[in-house]
Amino acid sequence: MLWLDLGNTRLKYWLTDDIGQIVAHDAKQHLQAPAELLMGLTDRFERYAPDFIGISSVLGDELNAKVTETLSRLNIPFEFVHVDAAHPLMRSDYNDEQLGCDRWLQMLGAVDKKKRQCVIGCGTAVTIDLIDHATHLGGYIFPSIYLQRESLFSGTKQITISNGTFDSVGQGVTTQDAVHRGILLSIVGAINEISRRHPNFEVIMTGGDASIIAQHVNRSVRLRDDLLLNGLARYFDHSKQT
Numbered sequence: 001m002l003w004l005d006l007g008n009t010r011l012k013y014w015l016t017d018d019i020g021q022i023v024a025h026d027a028k029q030h031l032q033a034p035a036e037l038l039m040g041l042t043d044r045f046e047r048y049a050p051d052f053i054g055i056s057s058v059l060g061d062e063l064n065a066k067v068t069e070t071l072s073r074l075n076i077p078f079e080f081v082h083v084d085a086a087h088p089l090m091r092s093d094y095n096d097e098q099l100g101c102d103r104w105l106q107m108l109g110a111v112d113k114k115k116r117q118c119v120i121g122c123g124t125a126v127t128i129d130l131i132d133h134a135t136h137l138g139g140y141i142f143p144s145i146y147l148q149r150e151s152l153f154s155g156t157k158q159i160t161i162s163n164g165t166f167d168s169v170g171q172g173v174t175t176q177d178a179v180h181r182g183i184l185l186s187i188v189g190a191i192n193e194i195s196r197r198h199p200n201f202e203v204i205m206t207g208g209d210a211s212i213i214a215q216h217v218n219r220s221v222r223l224r225d226d227l228l229l230n231g232l233a234r235y236f237d238h239s240k241q242t
């Protein structure tokens with residue numbers, strides 16, 4: 001099987017064998033041209049010869065149509081995931097015409113009907129979602145630390161910071177530190193507040209920036225990098241059975 005994740009920043013893929021082990025994977029920046037990037041990967045995908053391609057995309061109809069066109073040239077069946085608020089593995093109170101497929105799949109990959117869970121995705125956006133015994137209660141969306149820094153950079157005259165590291169939440173005494181620490185605190189503080197309000201929810205974090213953020217959270221956090229892939233596998237496994 002080949003699994004594709006078309007995110008806002010990157011295209012990721014995983015090739016798995018019959019027992020679900022990852023035998024190849026990669027992540028590439030697509031610069032808003034995912035279909036063109038895919039075109040460059042078609043030779044590779046043909047060589048992999050998967051029997052099926054399962055796709056998570058948050059790119060919207062127009063780009064998805066281009067992706068469909070590109071993938072149609074391969075002779076491999078493929079299917080996009082559609083969010084379903086009444087899915088047997090997890091029901092959701094969220095508007096399922098709006099809920100991002102990546103968010104939903106990350107939850108589907110983590111959901112455990114015996115638990116209360118808080119699933120935090122740290123990609124282009126940071127998303128925080130609450131699940132109570134396999135019911136998605138809703139959540140929050142924040143710009144990532146990098147998007148927040150870009151918005152300060154582009155919205156002000158005197159903040160010209162475009163690089164630096166996010167490594168502390170203590171107050172800063174330089175613009176560089178104040179920007180990085182303020183941004184990191186905005187997300188860490190939100191997570192700490194949400195976990196204070198929901199003390200008996202297990203906190204699970206995933207995505208490229210999860211480890212940077214998790215270090216400052218005042219609760220034990222489970223870091224998992226396989227949630228979206230696990231969600232894809234659960235989704236298509238389920239759709240095969242029904």
Ligand SMILES: Nc1ncnc2c1ncn2[C@@H]1O[C@H](COP(=O)(O)OP(=O)(O)OP(=O)(O)O)[C@@H](O)[C@H]1O
Nearest residue numbers: 006007008009010011122123124125146207208209
């Ligand atoms: N300006 C930037 N400078 C350095 N790293 C960045 C910058 N913007 C984004 N990143 C990195 O890009 C990664 C994006 O996270 P991740 O791989 O989870 O999601 P993504 O592929 O961007 O998400 P999405 O699936 O939303 O496209 C983050 O790990 C972040 O560290």
Ligand SMILES: CC(C)(CO)[C@@H](O)C(=O)NCCC(=O)O
Nearest residue numbers: 058098099100101102103125141
């Ligand atoms: C929030 C992001 C950008 C996270 O990648 C994505 O899941 C998305 O575009 N979601 C649509 C909006 C929503 O989930 O309500």
Ligand SMILES: [K+]
Nearest residue numbers: 008058059060
């Ligand atoms: K947008």
